[in-house]
Amino acid sequence: MKILLTLIIMILAITGNSFAQTSVQELEAYFDFWVGEWELSWTDNQGKEGAGTNTIERILDGVVIQENFMATEGALEGYKGRSVSVYNPQRQSWHQAWVDNQGGYIDLKGSVDGNQRIFQTAERPGPQGGTIINRMVFYDINKDSFTWDWESSQDGGESWSLNWRIFYQRVK
Template structure:
């Protein structure tokens, strides 16, 4: 019994610094200084959103988790709302791509993936399901028009991607 207690005491005692393996500490906010994580920062802020000149709602976009996620907080003109998480997905594609998962207070969900920033716009692909359970292709594009203006366009295809119909075209104007 004495040998067992001595072994436990030896294991519990701190090892000298030279005997311990020191794992390198990760940077405190790895996403904060990564240029790819900054591509969608043009959407951060509090926005009045207009469709055809009429206010459709208010959207507040805020960074969280050290800049690794953008949280969307949408409230429409009828006081209904939804939220999305936007992040760089490193597990679905061979190359990291932006992803957006949306849920609203009616239980509707949208899954946008393969997001990439090019030519001043963040572009996503996605899908929903129709009443018959068939997948309906979607596109979501955020155009960085000006530091105080973003245009958001939702498109849907009812023929497998041969043609596209705009289902939402919103102009974001940043609040001061």
């Protein structure tokens, strides 16, 4: 019995270590571009402009990405949000949880589509009936800049409407 218990513990320890290594490798491969200090500017789908900051850092042994967003100018001034993103090796997918100072909570699942990085919500009831899916898309990714879109779909993801576009510029 002791030998069986010892074998189970060893297998779990080895498996846990390989998951941790996979997580770090996936983090570096897919979201390394996002880590850093950023200045933001945007115009939403109603023409309202704004600016803010976003600090992205690795935490918990470099496996989790933590986001610290703050709107500093414009109609959203004072809006703050935080997210944590992690690669789940058992599910082989990224997951993000977003919270903000207005009581908002959003649960998203990540994917990669070519040069785009995407976090998307599950389908849920829409405000006027039907269903809605939201997603954020990172694209035009360069060392010191990228674009981030918040989009929504009311037809199961067949078409997408732009709600908010943010331009990220790395703080030097």
